[in-house]
Amino acid sequence: MLFLPLLIPLATAIAGLLAWNRRKLQRLLGVCSSAALLIVGLMLLATVQQQGVISAQAGNWPAPFGITLVADLLSSLLIVATGLMGLCVTVYSLADTDTRQESLGYHPLLQVLLLGICGSFLTGDLFNLYVWFEVMLIASFVLLALGGQREQMEGAIKYVALNLIASALLLAGIGLLYGVTGTLNMAHLAIRLQSMPHTGTIPVIAALLFCAFSIKAAVFPFYFWLPASYHTPPIAVITIFSALLSKVGIYVLIRVFTLIFPQETLAGQPLILAAAGLTMLLGALGAVAQPELRRMLAFCVVSQIGYLLMGLGLFTALALSGSIFFMLHIMAAKSALFLTTGVVARLTGSSSLAELGGLYRRYPLLAALFLVPALSVAGIPPLSGFWGKLALIQAGLQSGQYLMVAVALGVSVLTLYYLTNAWIHIYWKPAPETAAKLQYLPPHRRHQLLAPTLLLALFSLVLGLLPEPLFRLCHSAAEQILNPSSYITAVLGTLP
Amino acid sequence: MEPVLAVVIGGLYAAGMYLMVRRSIVKMIFGLALLGNAANLLIFTVGRLTRGRPPHIPLDATLPSLPVADPVPQALILTAIVIGFGVQAFALVLIKRVYQTVGSDDQDVMVTENQGLATRGTGREGQGDEV
Amino acid sequence: MRIAALLSIPCGLFIWFALQIGAVADGQVLQSSLAWLPTLGITLSLRLDGLGLLFALLISGIGALVLLYASSYLHDDPHLDRFYAFILAFMAAMLGTVLAGDLITLFVFWELTSLCSFVLIGFDYQSQASRKAALQALLVTGAGGLALLGGIILLGQVAGSLELTTILASGEQVRNHALYLPMLLLVLAGAFTKSAQFPFQFWLPNAMAAPTPVSAYLHSATMVKLGVFLLARFSPVLGGSDSWFVCLTGIGGITLLLGAVRAITCSDLKQILAWTTVSALGMLTLLLGLGTPLAISAAMLLLTVHALYKSALFLAAGAVDHGAGSRDINRLGGLAGTMPQVALASGLAALSMAGVVPLAGFIAKELFYEATLQAPTAATLLTLVAFLGNGLTVTAALLTGWLPFYGMLKDDTLHPHPVDLRLWLPPLLPAALGLLIGLFPGPAGRLLMAPAAAQVAGSPLPLSLGLWHGFSPVLLLSLATLGAGLALFSLRRPLLARLQPSQPSAGWDTERLYDWLLIGLPRLALGITLRLQSGRLRYYLMTVTGVAVALMALNLMTSSNDDLQLPRPDGSLHEWLTALVILAGALFATITRSRLAAVASLGVVGYGVALVYILFGAPDLAMTQFCIETLSIILFVLVLHKLPHFALLSSTASRLRDLVVALGVGTVMTWLVWRAISQPLVPSLSTWFLEQSLPAGHGRNVVNVILVDFRALDTLGEITVLAVAALGVYAMLKPRSGGEGSD
Amino acid sequence: MHSVILATAIRLLLPLMLLFSLFLLLRGHNEPGGGFVGGLVVAAAFALYTLAHGEKEGRRMLRVDPLRLVASGLLVALVSGLLPLLVGLPFLTALWSSVPAPVIGHAGTPLLFDLGVYLLVAGMSLLIIFTLMEE
Incomplete structure (x- = not known):
């Protein structure tokens, strides 16, 4: 069961490679596989809810020697999200991706990306995590570079260079950790590190890994690669990147710094909180400065990462559950924004605020599809973003982190500003005279574009109106990760 | 020998880093290659060195005769080398394509990400935030 | 007809609320709640008490009038359907706010009103002024809202519950808490932005870019009063301290004067009304700041009276605009002939606004003066402020209720024509109600104001309203106010002529701060972003x-x-x-x-x-x-x-x-x-691998056994990387050899 | 690059190198070697051949599309991991034949897995080299 989230995309990717020139088949396979992934994710979630943390050993070798796959609530929630996002994006790209990209293996690459993401969420082995990171990374490299205009190339080189630095740091960190502890299994590491004095190299390795993951997660001051590259590739690609890639970084930060390293090894909360605050603030300022939608949204992605990190910095069950909820919310809401932007760009041929306008009258649905997720991202109740923020703010006030809370609230105002301002530009402002004629979209294409967008926007809305079921799950997930013994027992059998 | 190798590792990191931050992206790929070697050597060294004894089990035994080199770092490095090679090959071709599309290997030419930003400041001047 | 079906919603609500008057006046509090987010202890709970009921009646009643009015006023607008949807959503949001029985519920609906007001103010989205005003309103109230959020979460944590009933009972605890001042300031930030108090007053007149029905609804009766509602709501918890007194009376006083002065310098009917609304909101804030039983009673009465006359005046202004084609008092005149019903409505409303016997406004003003005269501190100063404000209000009342309708039409290019029933009935009804309350103040006071005031004060208040209070300093003040207002009205033109060159509004308006922020912020952001x-x-x-x-x-x-x-x-x-x-x-x-x-x-x-x-x-x-x-x-x-x-x-x-x-x-x-x-x-994993390689892994090369067996999953990932890298190289070079450039 | 010596030499060397690569693959479980190195030797052999005879000829000599080689390599590796699922064991569990086979000793799924690696590495190296030479 635990292997299915890896096997499905891998098998699909292989099938896609074998059916290299048969695009229709590749497309069909892609959609089926993502749907299957979603279903498997849901089954996994149900199992974990019933049985607690579950684990499986690759090759039937006992932990900590063989590679362990582990699913707790957090990772199974994220697998579900991956399946959902994969499905939405795959359907969307049926209409959005041009034939040339498809003929260069777009769909198999997407599956490999999903493979890497699922692997990172499920693995219980630090080196295996590195491998999945690389799988994810190389797939994202290629997806990013498919196409090949100048902007895209420039974005790709920055993305590649900075992410490779992260990989190098990560690899060094893992090697050092093995040298110091003699193990790679995360649960085993947790136990070994508990019994070791937290002096010497361990804090340094913790800092090293923190930096490596922070680069992946696009945290200040490591986020440069994200705004530098996210505006260039096709919108479907960027949607899945923004929804999942940086979240993997955050997931791993949460995992590693709750499970492996006891909290005190991190140089300290203030540092994480400062990074979180600056990420929020500078991301939002970047978004304010951008006159082009995709770039604005790229900065918006950065800004929201700050909130996710804030939960880790506060380190309470409430804060972490807020972070987890926020992570799931932001995947849906932000993706809906990106996808709508893609539709707008397809209609008008532009995503620059100055060149857009006047879509409100003819496309009220499109207007709502932008406004609802935008307000959700800004944290306006009763949309999904509000609850995550509420939990974070409550947690922040409980911990007496008033400055952090003030920044979080202030950034919400900024977010509200730039997103509604953009909305006004796109929909209310009359179209400039220079604007090109609107493109016609045939109905089947329209449906392929709008169905996933609508689904995600509705998800955000429903999640806002009925937050309890998911929030309860997130809260249990947070409690689970704050109490690693269940994880460790699930992997190693008994607590030594 | 480990302390010496530590210096070698440091040297590789320094050289790799220096090459990475050159303006020419062609040099970057050399930097990447050096960093990869540095990381591998680091894993190797930190996993402790054992002279000459590979982790192989002789034909007439069921256990290797100790002391023997630690096989785990070796396996890790092997994986890392291969992954590094794949990524490096891709990066190499990417750099070539970047050079072809941009027409230069100078990083300072690759700043289209801020296109339109610099002009925006002046465009806003008179009218405030035009909505 | 569709409008009838739509009207049944607010009418039905109004009737239902009206039926609850008896029970609520007896001191009952109706409550109902629903678990919403139990993990966070959040419920969706509603509570109907005196204060909520008073607001609910105003909201649903005026809402019905506005809906009826809009069906004629906007009948040829292509987005009429959207308008109905927005305005009903807005009504729901406001009802939710005033009936909230829980802080989070309150906040959720509070933000929803901001949102709805955004789409309503921007309803004429083709005009740039509308778009700007909509964004401005959203940002100012939205920012205030987030401050409020911080405030109420703190409040909830101090009181130990988000439930309103508990919080209202824990005033002592809250006021003595170390975080009292931040809490107070955060809540006030929410209230002041919403109620357009200084220094946030500017968004309200700008929001007049909205269609008149929206202005009437948002700015007379309801949305802007939510700030006042919030102050009233939290008065038992946060009120009674020195800081409360200073903030509210100070800001309220400034707003009162500022609004009143700005009102009489305008010539657009809606602008005048908007600024008088600002002024009235200042009065209400000032009264709540005083916090004496008398002041609270005065506030409740003034609030009701203001809602009635101001909605009538706004709707009448719209009717004038619709019938005569202009809202400029310098161009209008003598419209009483063509639209007598509108003139009647405006006249009654203006009299109430000016505080003339026997209208309800008179009673409100009397109470206002009584409250300031008996203020615990600074009574003279407050009375003076009240006097100035009321005097200016009288002038404004004349400008809106008299000037357009009597005298000569000043601009010949206008061709006034009568307006239909749906445009004159909605203003006439609340105006008449003002007269009715003035004539029979007792029942209204007992049934509506007293229960509301009791909620604000935290304990039942003796409140008996009467038209005649006997000869007292208050009556003298009232008369003097009227005299002053009349005098100012006659001197207005020469005064304005002298003020005109110096542009009274240009130098000190806080709106410039907002504009500056809106220009400066992106510039700052740009600078930082370009640098980073x-x-x-x-x-x-x-x-x-x-x-x-x-x-x-x-x-x-x-x-x-x-x-x-x-x-x-x-x-x-x-x-x-x-x-x-x-x-x-x-x-x-x-x-x-x-x-x-x-x-x-x-x-x-x-x-x-x-x-x-x-x-x-x-x-x-x-x-x-x-x-x-x-x-x-x-x-x-x-x-x-x-x-x-x-x-x-x-x-x-x-x-x-x-x-x-x-x-x-x-x-x-x-x-x-x-x-x-x-x-x-430390002992590492490798011992195990070395031991198990041959018996379990069937291989003598331990490294290889690890790669293809013990840790084969790593290798699987690794070869996937290789495959994709090869694919990447192929994909990047392929299009070129195909001879096809970038698309 | 069209050197006669290389062209002749590689014709002779090619089968030898292929044989050597198979040898490396098969003995990898017990001695230094393995699928990875074996695959690289295959790639080197064909790369040399291509250098000598040109890219078209090289492709012809290889007979299969390198991309297909990559895909089948992955497939073989995946299948070797999936086989144990049929007998109810976790993914990637090694299965061994009970009778020792000639040359390789025990035959088992890890060998199949290594074969996948071998195919994939050969395919990917050749794909890159062919694409680059085509330029």
Whole structure:
């Protein structure tokens, strides 16, 4: 069961490679596989809810020697999200991706990306995590570079260079950790590190890994690669990147710094909180400065990462559950924004605020599809973003982190500003005279574009109106990760 | 020998880093290659060195005769080398394509990400935030 | 007709609320709640008490009138359906706010009103003024809302519950808490932005860009009063302290005067009404700040009366606009002939606004003066402020209720025509109600104001309203007010003429602060972003590695260094040589100007590393490294000959800087490795692998067994990477050989 | 690049190198070697052949599309991991034949897995080299 989230995309990717020139088949396979992934994710979630943390050993070798796959609530929630996002994006790209990209293996690459993401969420082995990171990374490299205009190339080189630095740091960190502890299994590491004095190299390795993951997660001051590259590739690609890639970084930060390293090894909360605050603030300022939608949204992605990190910095069950909820919310809401932007760009041929306008009258649905997720991202109740923020703010006030809370609230105002301002530009402002004629979209294409967008926007809305079921799950997930013994027992059998 | 190798590792990191931050992206790929070697050597060294004894089990035994080199770092490095090679090959071709599309290997030419930003400041001047 | 069906919603609500009057007046509080987010202890709960009921009646009643009115006023608008949807949503949001029984419920609906007002103010989205005003209203109230959120969460934490009933009972605890002042200020920020108090007053007149029905609804009766509602709601908890008194009376007083003065300098009917609304909101804030039973009663009455007359006046102004084609009092006149019903409505409403016997406004003003005269401190000053404000209000009442309807039509190009029933009935009804309450104040006071005031005060209040209070200083003040207002009205033109050149509004309006922010913020953002996100990759790289290494160095330095015992460098000559070769190769790669030499030195490094692997028992590694290195060299050569020669691009200074950074990185890494290898060796996994390799893995090459069996999942991932890398290379080069350029 | 010596030499060397690569693959479980190195040797052999005879000829000699080689390599590796699922064991569990086979000793799924690696590495190296040479 635990292997299915890896096997499905891998098998699909292989099938896609074998059916290299048969695009229709590749497309069909892609959609089926993502749907299957979603279903498997849901089954996994149900199992974990019933049985607690579950684990499986690759090759039937006992932990900590063989590679362990582990699913707790957090990772199974994220697998579900991956399946959902994969499905939405795959359907969307049926209409959005041009034939040339498809003929260069777009769909198999997407599956490999999903493979890497699922692997990172499920693995219980630090080196295996590195491998999945690389799988994810190389797939994202290629997806990013498919196409090949100048902007895209420039974005790709920055993305590649900075992410490779992260990989190098990560690899060094893992090697050092093995040298110091003699193990790679995360649960085993947790136990070994508990019994070791937290002096010497361990804090340094913790800092090293923190930096490596922070680069992946696009945290200040490591986020440069994200705004530098996210505006260039096709919108479907960027949607899945923004929804999942940086979240993997955050997931791993949460995992590693709750499970492996006891909290005190991190140089300290203030540092994480400062990074979180600056990420929020500078991301939002970047978004304010951008006159082009995709770039604005790229900065918006950065800004929201700050909130996710804030939960880790506060380190309470409430804060972490807020972070987890926020992570799931932001995947849906932000993706809906990106996808709508893609539709707008397809209609008008532009995503620059100055060149857009006047879509409100003819496309009220499109207007709502932008406004609802935008307000959700800004944290306006009763949309999904509000609850995550509420939990974070409550947690922040409980911990007496008033400055952090003030920044979080202030950034919400900024977010509200730039997103509604953009909305006004796109929909209310009359179209400039220079604007090109609107493109016609045939109905089947329209449906392929709008169905996933609508689904995600509705998800955000429903999640806002009925937050309890998911929030309860997130809260249990947070409690689970704050109490690693269940994880460790699930992997190693008994607590030594 | 480990302390010496530590210096070698440091040297590789320094050289790799220096090459990475050159303006020419062609040099970057050399930097990447050096960093990869540095990381591998680091894993190797930190996993402790054992002279000459590979982790192989002789034909007439069921256990290797100790002391023997630690096989785990070796396996890790092997994986890392291969992954590094794949990524490096891709990066190499990417750099070539970047050079072809941009027409230069100078990083300072690759700043289209801020296109339109610099002009925006002046465009806003008179009218405030035009909505 | 559709409008009838739609009207049934607010009418039905109004009737239902009206039916609850009896029960609520007896002191009952109806409550109902629904678990919403139990994990966070959040319920969706509603509570109907005196205060909520008063507001609910106003909201649903005026809502019904506005809906009826809009069906005629906007009948040819293409987005009429959207309008109905928005306005009903808005009504729901406001009802939710005033009926909320829980802080989060309150906040949720509070934000929803901001949102709805955004789409309503921007309803005429084609006009830039509308768009700007909509954004402005959203931002100002939205920012206030977020401050409020902080405030109520703190409040909830101090009181231990988000439930309103509990919070209302824990006033003592809250006021004595260390965080009382921040809480108060945050809540006030929410209330003041919503109710357009100084310094946030500017958004309200700008929001007049909305269609008149919206203005009537948002700015007379309801949305802007939510701020006042909030103050009233939290008065038992947060009120009664000195800071409360100072903030509310101070800000309220300023707003009162500011609004009143601005009102009489305008010539657009809606602008005048908007500024008088600001002024009235100031009065209400001031009264709530006083916090005496008398003041609270006055506030409740004034609030009701104001809602009635102001909605009537707004709707009448819209009717005038619709019938005569202008809202400029300098162009209008004599409209009583063409639209007598509108003139009647306006007249009644204006009289109420001016506080003339026997209208309800008179009673409100009397109570107002009584409250200020009996204020615990600064009674004289407050009375003076009240007097000035009321006097100016009288003038404004004349401007809106008299000028357009009597005298001569001043602009001949206008062709006034009568308006239909749906345009004159909605203003007439509330205006008439004002008269009715004035004539029979007792029942209204007992049934509506007293229960509301009791909620605000936190305890039942004796409240009996009467038209006649006997000859008292208050009556004298009332008369003097009327006189002053009349006098000002007659002197208005010459006064304005003298003020005009100096542009009274230009110098000190806080709106300029907003504009400045809206221009300055993007500029600041742009500056910061251009600096950080410079587009130059090597600065990104340098920052990223620099910070990472600095963080590590910091940790290296702070953690104890006692355990650092370097083993003495040992090793044979060929080992040392290998190390030297690697270093030399790396060094040469950095300094050479030839590409081929760089490739060669890279090869030297690679082969050198392979040698190390051989020397220390890793033949598999060495073999792989040799193969890979060879293949890499081939690839490098294949690719590099199409790339430019190395050029010397950087200046010496920047090379020096890079050198320092690079050496820093190298030093930290060396240091770290030293530290790691001087730690005691712990038993690692490898013992198990060595033992199990043959019996369980059926292989003698332990490394290979690990790769293909023990850790085969890693290898599976690894070959996936290879496959994708190959695909990537293929994909990047393929389109070119196909002869097709970029699309 | 069209050197006669190389062209002739590689014709002779090619089968030898292929044989050597198979040898490396098969003995990898017990001695230094393995699928990875074996695959690289295959790639080197064909790369040399291509250098001598040109890219078209090289492709012809290989007979299969390298991309297909990559895909089938992955497939073989995946299948070797999936086989144990049929007998109810976790993914990637090694299955061994009870009778020792000639040359390789025990035959088992890890060998199949290594074969996948071998195919994939050969395919990917050749794909890259062919694409680059085509330029």
